[in-house]
Amino acid sequence: MLRVSRLYSRNRAGRALATIKRSNSSVCGAYFPDEPSRPELNTEKIPGPSGIKLNKELGKVFDNRASNFVADYYNSIGNYIADADGNKLLDVYCQISSIPLGYNNPALIETAKLEAMINSLVNRPALACFPSIDYGKILNEGILAAAPPGMNKVWTALSGSCANETAYKAAFMYQEAKHRGSMDFTSEELASVMENKAPGASEKVILSFDKGFHGRLFGSLSTTRSKAIHKLDIPAFPWPKAPFPQLKYPLEEFANENHAEEERCLAILEDIIKEHPPHKIAAIVVEPVQSEGGDVHATRFFFQGLRDLTKKHEILMIVDEVQTGVGASGKFWAHEHWNLSEPPEMVSFSKKFQAAGFYFSDPELQPNKPFRQFNTWCGDPSKALIARSIYQEISKNNLVKKTAQVGDYLYKSLETVFSKYPDRVKNLRGKNMGTFIAWDCANPEERNKLLLSCRSKGVNIGGCGEVTVRLRPTLVFENKHADVLINILEDSLKELYK
Amino acid sequence: MLRVSRLYSRNRAGRALATIKRSNSSVCGAYFPDEPSRPELNTEKIPGPSGIKLNKELGKVFDNRASNFVADYYNSIGNYIADADGNKLLDVYCQISSIPLGYNNPALIETAKLEAMINSLVNRPALACFPSIDYGKILNEGILAAAPPGMNKVWTALSGSCANETAYKAAFMYQEAKHRGSMDFTSEELASVMENKAPGASEKVILSFDKGFHGRLFGSLSTTRSKAIHKLDIPAFPWPKAPFPQLKYPLEEFANENHAEEERCLAILEDIIKEHPPHKIAAIVVEPVQSEGGDVHATRFFFQGLRDLTKKHEILMIVDEVQTGVGASGKFWAHEHWNLSEPPEMVSFSKKFQAAGFYFSDPELQPNKPFRQFNTWCGDPSKALIARSIYQEISKNNLVKKTAQVGDYLYKSLETVFSKYPDRVKNLRGKNMGTFIAWDCANPEERNKLLLSCRSKGVNIGGCGEVTVRLRPTLVFENKHADVLINILEDSLKELYK
Numbered sequence: 002m003l004r005v006s007r008l009y010s011r012n013r014a015g016r017a018l019a020t021i022k023r024s025n026s027s028v029c030g031a032y033f034p035d036e037p038s039r040p041e042l043n044t045e046k047i048p049g050p051s052g053i054k055l056n057k058e059l060g061k062v063f064d065n066r067a068s069n070f071v072a073d074y075y076n077s078i079g080n081y082i083a084d085a086d087g088n089k090l091l092d093v094y095c096q097i098s099s100i101p102l103g104y105n106n107p108a109l110i111e112t113a114k115l116e117a118m119i120n121s122l123v124n125r126p127a128l129a130c131f132p133s134i135d136y137g138k139i140l141n142e143g144i145l146a147a148a149p150p151g152m153n154k155v156w157t158a159l160s161g162s163c164a165n166e167t168a169y170k171a172a173f174m175y176q177e178a179k180h181r182g183s184m185d186f187t188s189e190e191l192a193s194v195m196e197n198k199a200p201g202a203s204e205k206v207i208l209s210f211d212k213g214f215h216g217r218l219f220g221s222l223s224t225t226r227s228k229a230i231h232k233l234d235i236p237a238f239p240w241p242k243a244p245f246p247q248l249k250y251p252l253e254e255f256a257n258e259n260h261a262e263e264e265r266c267l268a269i270l271e272d273i274i275k276e277h278p279p280h281k282i283a284a285i286v287v288e289p290v291q292s293e294g295g296d297v298h299a300t301r302f303f304f305q306g307l308r309d310l311t312k313k314h315e316i317l318m319i320v321d322e323v324q325t326g327v328g329a330s331g332k333f334w335a336h337e338h339w340n341l342s343e344p345p346e347m348v349s350f351s352k353k354f355q356a357a358g359f360y361f362s363d364p365e366l367q368p369n370k371p372f373r374q375f376n377t378w379c380g381d382p383s384k385a386l387i388a389r390s391i392y393q394e395i396s397k398n399n400l401v402k403k404t405a406q407v408g409d410y411l412y413k414s415l416e417t418v419f420s421k422y423p424d425r426v427k428n429l430r431g432k433n434m435g436t437f438i439a440w441d442c443a444n445p446e447e448r449n450k451l452l453l454s455c456r457s458k459g460v461n462i463g464g465c466g467e468v469t470v471r472l473r474p475t476l477v478f479e480n481k482h483a484d485v486l487i488n489i490l491e492d493s494l495k496e497l498y499k
Numbered sequence: 500m501l502r503v504s505r506l507y508s509r510n511r512a513g514r515a516l517a518t519i520k521r522s523n524s525s526v527c528g529a530y531f532p533d534e535p536s537r538p539e540l541n542t543e544k545i546p547g548p549s550g551i552k553l554n555k556e557l558g559k560v561f562d563n564r565a566s567n568f569v570a571d572y573y574n575s576i577g578n579y580i581a582d583a584d585g586n587k588l589l590d591v592y593c594q595i596s597s598i599p600l601g602y603n604n605p606a607l608i609e610t611a612k613l614e615a616m617i618n619s620l621v622n623r624p625a626l627a628c629f630p631s632i633d634y635g636k637i638l639n640e641g642i643l644a645a646a647p648p649g650m651n652k653v654w655t656a657l658s659g660s661c662a663n664e665t666a667y668k669a670a671f672m673y674q675e676a677k678h679r680g681s682m683d684f685t686s687e688e689l690a691s692v693m694e695n696k697a698p699g700a701s702e703k704v705i706l707s708f709d710k711g712f713h714g715r716l717f718g719s720l721s722t723t724r725s726k727a728i729h730k731l732d733i734p735a736f737p738w739p740k741a742p743f744p745q746l747k748y749p750l751e752e753f754a755n756e757n758h759a760e761e762e763r764c765l766a767i768l769e770d771i772i773k774e775h776p777p778h779k780i781a782a783i784v785v786e787p788v789q790s791e792g793g794d795v796h797a798t799r800f801f802f803q804g805l806r807d808l809t810k811k812h813e814i815l816m817i818v819d820e821v822q823t824g825v826g827a828s829g830k831f832w833a834h835e836h837w838n839l840s841e842p843p844e845m846v847s848f849s850k851k852f853q854a855a856g857f858y859f860s861d862p863e864l865q866p867n868k869p870f871r872q873f874n875t876w877c878g879d880p881s882k883a884l885i886a887r888s889i890y891q892e893i894s895k896n897n898l899v900k901k902t903a904q905v906g907d908y909l910y911k912s913l914e915t916v917f918s919k920y921p922d923r924v925k926n927l928r929g930k931n932m933g934t935f936i937a938w939d940c941a942n943p944e945e946r947n948k949l950l951l952s953c954r955s956k957g958v959n960i961g962g963c964g965e966v967t968v969r970l971r972p973t974l975v976f977e978n979k980h981a982d983v984l985i986n987i988l989e990d991s992l993k994e995l996y997k
Contacts, residue, residue, distance in 0.1 A: 055630075055632055055635065056630070058635050059630055059634060059635035059638075061651075061652075062635065062638055062639065062643055062651065062652050062653060063626075063630075063634070063635070063638060063652070063653060063654070063655070064627065064654060064865045064869070064872055065626075065627055065630050066627075066865075066868075066869035067627045067628055067869040067870055067873055068627065068628060068629070068630055069628050069629060070629065071629070071630055071631070071632055072624060072629040072630070072631055072632070073631075073632050074618050074619070074622040074624065074631050074632075075614075075618055075632075077622060082629070085632050096622075096623065096624055096625040096628075096629060096875070097625045097628065097875045099623060099625065099875060099876075100622070100623075104621075104622050105618070105621060105622060106621060109620070109621040110617055110621055112620075112621075113616070113617040113620040113621050114612075114617060116573075118611070118620070119608055119611040119612060120572050120573055120603070121572070122607070122610075122611040122616070122881065122885060123602075123603060123604060123607040123608055123610075123611050123885075124572040124575060124594075124598070124602050124603060125594065125597060125598075125853060126570060126572065126594055127594040127595045127597065128561075128563075129562065129563055129564075129565045129566065130565055130566060130567050130594075130595065131566070131567060131568065131569070131570040131580070131594060132553075132554070132557055132561075132563050132566055132569055132570070133569070133570055133571075133572050134553055134569055134570070134571050134572075134573075134583050136557060136561070137553065137556050137557035137560065137561070140557075140560055140561060141560065145560055153559075153560065154559075154560050154561070155560060155561060156561070156562060157561070159657040159658050159661075160657050160661070160874065160875070160876060161874075161875065162661070162716075162874065163657075163658070163660070163661065163716060166716045166717060169717075170715075170733055173732050173733055173734065174731075174732045174733075177731075177732040178732075186727070186731060190727075190731065191727045191731075194727050194730045194731050194735075195709075195724055195727060195730070196740075197721055197730075197735035197736060197737055197738060198735075198737075201727065201730070201731055201732075202730065202732075202733065202734055202735040203732050203733060203734050204734065205734070206734075211693075216874075217668075217873065217874045218660075218661060218664045218716050218717065218718060219664060219667075219716065219717045219718030219719075219721070219736070220716060220717030220718070220734075221717075223695055223717070226693055229684070229688075229689045229692050229693060229699065230868065230870055230871060231870070231871075232692045232693070232695075232699070232700065233672075233675075233684060233688065233689075233692050233699055233871070234671050234672045234675040234676075234699075234700075234701050234866075234871075235668055235671055235672075235700065235701060236671065236700055236701050236702065236703070236704075236718075236736055237692075237695035237696075237700040238695060238717070238734055238736075239695055239696075240695060242694075351875075352875065355623060367562045367564075368732075370564075370728065371562070371564035371565040372565050372728055372729070373728060373729075373731070373732075374562055375565055375715065376658065376659075376660065376714075376715045377594070377595045377597060377658070377659065377849075377850065378597075378658060383620065383881070387620060387621075
């Protein structure tokens with residue numbers, strides 16, 4: 002492929018980026034000795050002509066109208082994603098928060114070459130009927146070794162949506178079993194369920210929060226409250242929602258107001274619970290940071306209050322860590338920041354772990370009979386193998402702690418930059434939350450302009466909510482990458498608000 | 500591993516199996532020169548001690564109470580599945596109908612080693628946002644080359660459940676868009692949908708058939724009507740169902756009654772449609788053979804009538820080929836047996852294709868805006884690569900036609916065996932449907948005894964419905980394998996009914 006070599010980076014070489022030291026003693030340096038030190042841009046615009054052409058072809062057979070650009074994953078490396086035109090962008094979006102260890106991580110490449118991987122790809126098992134001799138070992142060394150405190154069982158699934166939906170199913174079966182006691186199903190239940198009617202079909206509900214996002218299939222979408230476009234025209238269950246705290250920033254300045262806001266939300270939540278008959282609400286599902294909804298944070302006070310309310314009213318608590326899990330928050334699981342009196346009953350995961358599913362500890366969350374929580378594949382060993390390798394690399398290289406540190410550096414740097422644009426950029430958030438950082442722009446147009454400007458300068462960033470920019474870098478994102486991001490962001494802001 | 504070598508096969512070597520010729524000129528022989536010629540049994544019972552121990556360990560962390568035995572996929576080969584105790588069983592269940600080309604197929608092993616595979620495993624893309632440079636090519640050469648007649652677009656998903664659910668979403672958005680015309684969403688729709696209420700949330704429905712199975716998540720489970728145990732305690736949408744024809748066998752003998760039964764079901768279906776307001780039913784979903792529900796067949800007359808009714812009432816027709824697709828029926832897609840006046844609007848697939856999703860042709864089945872049919876991964880290139888290889892091997896080796904032929908041989912052989920047990924084994928079905936063959940036992944107990952007896956003699960077979968045995972061998976199941984199956988089946992029947 003022709004490298005035009007009209008590199009954006011060259012223009013900048015003498016300035017701010019000169020402060021970045023290449024250090025091969027860093028974890029990232031050890032993984033990716035050939036990672037670029039800055040974006041490399043070949044085309045005036047991104048996507049360039051090759052990307053546009055490929056996308057047009059693909060669009061004839063596959064709905065790719067949401068495409069940002071066509072990626073060249075063969076030439077992507079570390080924190081840099083290559084596109085079809087040979088551009089290399091610093092990626093702080095990472096496949097919507099799904100790349101944990103950088104592109105083409107050599108440890109994962111080794112895993113992908115394992116006999117166990119090849120075997121699991123060509124002989125995909127129906128895991129609950131014919132589990133493989135090594136599935137227990139793979140789970141124990143990987144997905145379960147990474148389990149949140151207090152959790153020692155897992156149900157494996159294929160995506161965040163089905164991770165949450167299988168957790169919801171477990172919740173409904175658990176609560177109905179509690180209600181039913183030791184009795185077997187009645188003939189009325191057995192008959193009515195085939196008509197999709199009560200009492201065989203549960204009339205219990207899952208409560209979720211305003212602006213929460215939990216997936217796109219029918220059950221998970223009924224708990225998703227992020228945006229109308231995610232939900233329009235799709236039938237939904239009549240399940241309730243509660244308000245999520247809307248905090249003011251900087252947090253230190255609005256401590257009292259924010260505390261009052263969280264108390265207000267907890268009080269409304271308890272009112273909603275009380276308006277329902279006892280045990281009508283099978284479970285409450287909550288994200289540690291509402292991500293698609295606009296990176297909405299709450300403090301541990303709110304989550305502790307939520308845990309207490311769910312215990313008091315015998316409602317199960319499901320923490321949706323699909324986007325927050327696996328290290329980015331500066332803890333392996335974001336809910337570890339909360340210091341809960343008791344762990345949640347279930348924690349769902351996907352994205353950065355490649356494998357999906359939910360953790361739990363109470364054996365009663367396994368329904369009383371086989372074939373109730375069940376499907377053909379019940380997960381995918383090839384993804385469980387990747388998850389094991391991800392976990393082991395994170396542990397070995399102390400990447401959660403390192404992410405907490407680079408997050409602190411990044412947050413402070415952003416604070417400095419944004420202080421010059423108080424009217425245009427606000428609500429910087431994610432302090433002490435690793436690299437799980439976001440901010441708001443003045444309006445959707447300015448947000449989108451900022452995203453596009455950064456892309457044109459070689460940084461791939463994502464938005465969420467209406468006006469929010471969210472950062473979702475890898476766990477091998479280091480201070481040197483933060484510097485590249487900060488410099489380009491600063492240039493974009495200067496250009497937009499000169 | 501100690502091979503006890505107390506081989507079941509040795510006991511039988513002098514008898515019926517001696518009639519089986521090993522032919523390495525067969526496709527199976529070429530793929531698997533070392534495939535056993537008969538089951539090899541090491542332990543008195545299956546599962547044996549190693550399997551029991553491994554399963555007990557796995558059960559501490561993963562719900563494996565539906566486990567038949569723990570499989571050793573490293574030592575499985577062709578049509579033979581190995582277990583943890585070194586037993587090798589002829590497999591005609593095949594991971595619930597999910598193994599197309601035999602265990603450890605060398606062509607798939609080559610695919611699993613491709614750079615493209617390794618790349619897709621370690622850099623899993625968000626396909627709709629950052630499609631890979633080769634995704635269009637991989638789709639066109641594989642999943643789309645295999646598309647049913649009249650279909651040229653695909654939406655990729657991860658499982659049969661999400662294949663169907665994304666097809667349902669497409670149906671709801673399509674029908675609501677038709678109703679809405681060129682208008683944009685109203686403010687009432689935009690607001691109500693966030694409350695999970697109409698008019699923003701659709702009140703349209705999907706109609707399915709009694710005994711149909713379409714998946715286990717909340718939307719798909721609402722259309723699943725196979726068994727109570729699949730549905731109990733899970734909330735369901737108030738969607739309608741219609742009766743599916745109950746044919747009598749042998750078909751030739753009951754041609755008139757069966758025709759009347761199919762007319763009766765079509766008439767009731769039209770009554771149900773008319774009881775609903777016009778366009779209330781967004782789509783009807785149907786399996787070519789109701790599989791989990793008990794391998795219930797209908798003739799092309801019924802499906803032609805269904806197609807005509809759906810066209811007449813402007814209802815979309817979704818054919819669920821998750822279990823029937825990819826060659827086993829003697830056509831690549833089972834609905835190709837029907838000679839419809841017009842193709843169905845959507846056809847879903849998964850299982851034997853490893854990749855999942857739905858085909859369609861009408862561009863209006865892509866919603867009017869991006870991010871409506873959307874999720875993080877939108878499929879998985881590693882599975883699309885496997886699907887391409889599966890399609891290419893099937894084509895190259897003419898495996899659909901061969902499966903039709905071996906199916907005929909198998910069907911006739913079964914007819915002969917079963918003719919001796921007319922009271923115990925009945926309703927043999929699947930004539931001219933490749934190896935998609937099933938029969939009924941006298942009652943659930945006898946069915947289960949037959950399955951266990953066959954397993955103890957070295958054949959892994961699955962049940963479905965209440966009293967049915969279903970055959971789901973690979974596409975490299977040949978006459979010689981049919982002979983092994985028939986002999987063991989005959990022995991089991993003799994033992995059970997001596």
